[in-house]
Amino acid sequence: MTGPTPLRRWRGGVLPLLLLIAAEWCLHGVQSDALAPPTRVLASLWEGLRDGTLLGASAQTLLAAIGGLAIGGGLGLLMGLWLGLARHAAAAAALSIELLRPLPSMALAPIAMLVFGFGYRLELFVVAFTCFFPMLLLTQAAVRSVEPRLLEVAQVLSLNVGQRAAKIVLPAALPRVFVAFRLSVGIALVVAVTTEIATNPQGLGYALIAAQQALAPERMLALLVWVGLLGWGLSAGLLALERRWFRQGASV
Amino acid sequence: MSNDRWNWRGAASSVTVTAALLAGWAVVTTLGWVSPVFLPSPQATAQALAEGLREGDLLALAWGTVERMVYGWVLASLIGMALGALIGSSPVLRAWLQPMLELVRPLPASALTPVFIALIGLSPAMVLLVIAFGAMWPVLLSTVHGFAAVEPRLSEVAEVLQLSRREFIVKIGLPNALPDALAGMRLSLTIALILAIVGEMLASQPGLGTAIVMAARSFRAAELFAGVALLGLIGFVSNALLGAVERRLLRWQR
Amino acid sequence: MKSSAATTRVQLVPAMHDGSAPAAKPTLPLIVFDKVALDFGARRVINALSFEMQRGEFVCVVGPSGCGKTTLLRLLTGLVKPSGGEVRRDGHPVAGPARDVAIVFQDYAKALLPWRTVAGNVSLALEAARTPKSERAARIAALLQKVGLAAHADKFPTQLSGGMQQRLQIARCLAQEPALLLMDEPFGALDAMTRQSLQDEMLQLVREAGTTVLFITHDLEEAIYLGDTVLALRANPGEASSLARSFEVGLTRPRNQLATREDPEFLRLRRLAFDYLQEHH
Numbered sequence: 001m002t003g004p005t006p007l008r009r010w011r012g013g014v015l016p017l018l019l020l021i022a023a024e025w026c027l028h029g030v031q032s033d034a035l036a037p038p039t040r041v042l043a044s045l046w047e048g049l050r051d052g053t054l055l056g057a058s059a060q061t062l063l064a065a066i067g068g069l070a071i072g073g074g075l076g077l078l079m080g081l082w083l084g085l086a087r088h089a090a091a092a093a094a095l096s097i098e099l100l101r102p103l104p105s106m107a108l109a110p111i112a113m114l115v116f117g118f119g120y121r122l123e124l125f126v127v128a129f130t131c132f133f134p135m136l137l138l139t140q141a142a143v144r145s146v147e148p149r150l151l152e153v154a155q156v157l158s159l160n161v162g163q164r165a166a167k168i169v170l171p172a173a174l175p176r177v178f179v180a181f182r183l184s185v186g187i188a189l190v191v192a193v194t195t196e197i198a199t200n201p202q203g204l205g206y207a208l209i210a211a212q213q214a215l216a217p218e219r220m221l222a223l224l225v226w227v228g229l230l231g232w233g234l235s236a237g238l239l240a241l242e243r244r245w246f247r248q249g250a251s252v
Numbered sequence: 253m254s255n256d257r258w259n260w261r262g263a264a265s266s267v268t269v270t271a272a273l274l275a276g277w278a279v280v281t282t283l284g285w286v287s288p289v290f291l292p293s294p295q296a297t298a299q300a301l302a303e304g305l306r307e308g309d310l311l312a313l314a315w316g317t318v319e320r321m322v323y324g325w326v327l328a329s330l331i332g333m334a335l336g337a338l339i340g341s342s343p344v345l346r347a348w349l350q351p352m353l354e355l356v357r358p359l360p361a362s363a364l365t366p367v368f369i370a371l372i373g374l375s376p377a378m379v380l381l382v383i384a385f386g387a388m389w390p391v392l393l394s395t396v397h398g399f400a401a402v403e404p405r406l407s408e409v410a411e412v413l414q415l416s417r418r419e420f421i422v423k424i425g426l427p428n429a430l431p432d433a434l435a436g437m438r439l440s441l442t443i444a445l446i447l448a449i450v451g452e453m454l455a456s457q458p459g460l461g462t463a464i465v466m467a468a469r470s471f472r473a474a475e476l477f478a479g480v481a482l483l484g485l486i487g488f489v490s491n492a493l494l495g496a497v498e499r500r501l502l503r504w505q506r
Numbered sequence: 507m508k509s510s511a512a513t514t515r516v517q518l519v520p521a522m523h524d525g526s527a528p529a530a531k532p533t534l535p536l537i538v539f540d541k542v543a544l545d546f547g548a549r550r551v552i553n554a555l556s557f558e559m560q561r562g563e564f565v566c567v568v569g570p571s572g573c574g575k576t577t578l579l580r581l582l583t584g585l586v587k588p589s590g591g592e593v594r595r596d597g598h599p600v601a602g603p604a605r606d607v608a609i610v611f612q613d614y615a616k617a618l619l620p621w622r623t624v625a626g627n628v629s630l631a632l633e634a635a636r637t638p639k640s641e642r643a644a645r646i647a648a649l650l651q652k653v654g655l656a657a658h659a660d661k662f663p664t665q666l667s668g669g670m671q672q673r674l675q676i677a678r679c680l681a682q683e684p685a686l687l688l689m690d691e692p693f694g695a696l697d698a699m700t701r702q703s704l705q706d707e708m709l710q711l712v713r714e715a716g717t718t719v720l721f722i723t724h725d726l727e728e729a730i731y732l733g734d735t736v737l738a739l740r741a742n743p744g745e746a747s748s749l750a751r752s753f754e755v756g757l758t759r760p761r762n763q764l765a766t767r768e769d770p771e772f773l774r775l776r777r778l779a780f781d782y783l784q785e786h787h
Contacts, residue, residue, distance in 0.1 A: 016352055091262035092269045099270065102487025104446040106453070107461070107480050110468030114476070115290045194450070405616040412583055412603045413634035413682070423630065427621040504621045504662040 036218035045222040053207075054226060061204040062230070064120065065185075065192040068127025073184050075128075076135030077177070083136070084143025084173070085165065097136070105130035109195060123195045123203070130191045131184045138183070142176030143169060175246040182238040189231050292474040301478035310463065314482055317448050317459040321490075324383025325444035329437050332388040336395025336433070341417075341425050346400060353393060379451040387444040394436030398429025431505065434498045441494055445487055460486075536561045536596065536686065536718050537582065543590030544577055551577060553743035555591070557752065561685075564712065564719045566729035568779075569739035574748060575722045578739075579688045582720065583607055595686070605635055608679035609688040612695065614672045618663045624650065624674055625659040631681035645681065652711060653677045669700035673707075680711065687712065689721045693728070702763055705732060709761060726779040730755055730772060731763075738782055751782055 020038050027037035036044075048054035083090040105126050112125045146169055154164045196205030204227055211220035274294055280286060281293035288296070304310030339345045339353075402425060410420050452461030460483055467476040537559040544552040552574040559565050567575050580586040581593050584602040593600045595607075608631075611617040618627050628646045637645065650656045653673040663671055672692060679687060693701040709732065712719050723729050729736045733755050740750040757771055766772055 011348055013351060015348055088262075088265070091259075092265035094262070095266035096270045096273055099484065099488060102442070102445075102491055103480060103484040104442075104449055104487065106446055106450050107464055107483050110464050110476060111480065113468055114471070114473060197454070403616050405611055405613060406619070408585065408609075408611075409617055411585060412607065412609055413631060414603055414605055415634055419634070423633070424619070427619070430621070504664065 036221055040218040041221045041225065044218040045226060048219075048222060048226075054223075057202060057204045057207050058226070058230065060200065060202045061189070061192050061196060064123045064196075064200070064203065065127060065188040068124045068192065069131050069184055069188040071124065072128030072131035073135040073181065073188070076132040077139050077181075080136045080139025081143060081170075084140040085169065090140065097133070101133045101137075105191060106194070109199070113199075118199055120200070122199050123192060126195045127188050127191050131188050134187060135180055135184050138180030139173075139177055142173040142180065145176065146172040175242070178238075178242050178246065182235060182242065185234050185238060186231055189227075189234065193227055289471060289473055292477050296474040297477040297481060300472075300474035301481060304475065304478055310460075310479070310482065313458060313463045314460050314486065316457075317445075317452065317461065317483075318486060320380065320383060320451070320459065321441075321444045321448040321486075324380055324448060325387055325437075325441050327380070327384035328387035328440050328444060329391050331384065332391030332436065332440070333395050333433055336392045337399060337421060337425065337429070339392075340396040340399025340429065341421050346396070353396065375455070379448075379455055379457060382451055383444050383447040386447045387440040390439035390443065391433060391436040394432040394439075395429050398432030399425050401432075402428050431502055434494075434501065438491065438494050438498070441490055442487070445483075445490070449483070533560060534597065535559060536563075537720075538594040539581075539591070540594065541591035542581065542588045542593055544574065544581065544586070545589040550589075550743065552588075552739075552748045553745070554747040555739075555749055556747070557737060557749060559718060559720065561718055562716045564709075564721065564732060564734045566721045566723060566733035566736045567739060568723060568726055568729045568736060569750075570741050571724075573739040573741040575739060576690055579609060579690050579720065579722060582686070582688055583609055605682060606685040607688065608682045608684035608686070610672075610675050610679050610690065610692045612691040614668070614675045614692075614695075615663065617675055618671060618678075620663050623660050623662055624655055624666070627663065627674055628678050628681050631678050635682065649677045649681055652680070653707070667700075669696050669704060672696065672704065676708065676711070680715070683715075684717060687717045687719045689719065691722050691724065694724070701728075706761075706763065708732075709759075713759070726783065727767070727776060730757075730775045730779065731761055731766060736775075736779070738779070753778060 023035075024037045024039060027035055028039075045054070083093060108129055109122065109126050112122045116122045116125060150168050150172060151164075154168050159167065192203070193205040193208070196203030197209045198206075200206055204223060208220060208223045208227070211217075211223060277291075278294050281288060281291055281296075292300075301310075339349055399421075406424055406428070410424055415423065448459070449461035451457065452459040453465055456462060460479055464476055464479040464483070467473075467479060535558040539555050539557050542552060542555045543550065551572070555578075557565075567578060569575050577586060581588055582595075582600065584600045584604070595604075619630065622630070625646050628649055629642055632642045632645060646659075647656065650659055653676055655670060655673055655677065658666065658670065663674065666674065676692070693704055696704065705728065711717075721729070721732055723732075726736075730753075736753040736755060737749060738751040738753070739748050740746070753775055755775060757766055757769060
């Protein structure tokens, strides 16, 4: 892939580094409401980590994200498996899914607010709803994309439905299902943060906007970077798992 | 949508299921299992929708949202494709920028919503920029991929025919990237709608988003649901339109 | 190859003005491979390869996999540079692709633009050559007529059969009006019947245009049937030359699928080629 010299390996990182240096140079000593030099951002990040506030808020956000993903994503996974295997059910459900899918989850937040009031359950509901459809559709596609030749083999070997699902369909679909899961984790995190802005005073999203409104740009940017790091870390971790478990697997 | 062949039985069962869901909704509300404060009946929703469109300013508000979504999306698509073409067709640029793009990729594009709301603020003029910038990423990333993944044989053909760089991009790169770019544009449309709504909600701009929030605050459930239904309809129709355009443009794929 | 005078080979050099019979005058070869060598990393794939091609000559190259047949084509297009020796065209070293060198790839589906119609694909070559727009339609129609695709001008490549797709690629290459036509196992992926008809069609097309052809194939009988000369390469040449043998094909033209293949000369060459195969496998 790349040449032997270190510069070629790391040349992707040059541009971001240059941007950071430029930002530092421009903003150093400048008083601004919206921007802060990277060094101050890093300092704020470090402080937040040290006094535990950052980790506490992260725990809240992550719990909501993972919880919502478990509920919505789990339901989506089950339905996707079912619809993937049962053609007739899939055809029957098609219109309803197409009508419900475009509903932006953000718009459902007010409805959920009516039902659940402010707080945790609202966030869980919105995250769950947002994760449901992508998991459903991607799982369905994963099951449908099993090589038809393998299904013919199953027929020839006279496997019953259960054996077919367990021995052929699920293992074949698993790499793609895992990719769907990985993508949904990212979505869950983002939706959790965005929902928290208005609804959960203990989460990262709320802290983000609070920092902006308190005109503390270094804290706001630190939180932003932290959210980015969390998302990237989760995704990279899952990608590494994916590579280990499904060595020749599909990767998006 | 599945690409199974269209058949009447599938369509009929599909409509049946949807109708059954609607009927179930009506039954639940009529029987009073859920308080009408939380779940209005379909009839009440339909009535609120009709009234809002006829007498209220629901139509104008919805139009405002649609306008914002479309402008933001068009802007996002143009910038995304232009940048994507530039980066994707140049191995040098790709080598320098790809890692940064890969860092952005796992964050679904609406991840950058908080980023830009925080950075740019939400004055009315900036909302469009926020939408465009947030919705740009799927188009950008998929266009880069489309350009980078040109069949090597075609590149050789271009070399043998001695096509200029511009000719290569226009005659080979762009058509090759079109399926990917269109898929990215479909994602961008969804994101543009979400960002338009979020922008309205957070920046108190007149639109469908604010109508929904206001209905929620005054506990007018039927109007709330009517607004959400209209929103879903907008999303559904715009997606279907784009899908039809995509099928027309890509008919060579069979 | 070139110095022999008495052959039954058809001379494709035009007759002299004064009506006298064309003498075996040494004409300037179109292509010269001069002790060409090519390395892939540490591996020497081609070694000390020297041969010449005259204008209008049909040269077939055969050999086991790994002998560098396909790389040979790329050396001629300038897409690859030799590690040693020189490849000359019209007396000048090959520096890069030239518009009048056309190459027909084996994986035809990948070499066609799927988003353009049949006519559109042929048009690509004309556009690259900056042919004026007014002329293009007529030239495309004529070319499609020649390869028998006139009725399918508005179809997309995915709607065509394998043989038709390959014909389309040939049509596009002919649109370049090439002086040199390079073909990389073009009929390898086709069924036997399609292969035979395409062989004859192609022979006629290049005869009409006087095109020089370098044809790569793994099928020895095809090589003898089509060519004026057959070059047999060896894999892993080591210190020896990559060129193991070269045969001159003294069969009359036009060739015929039945008659030629029963010709005693054809059978003799076939035995020669078979023996060569036995040695090198």
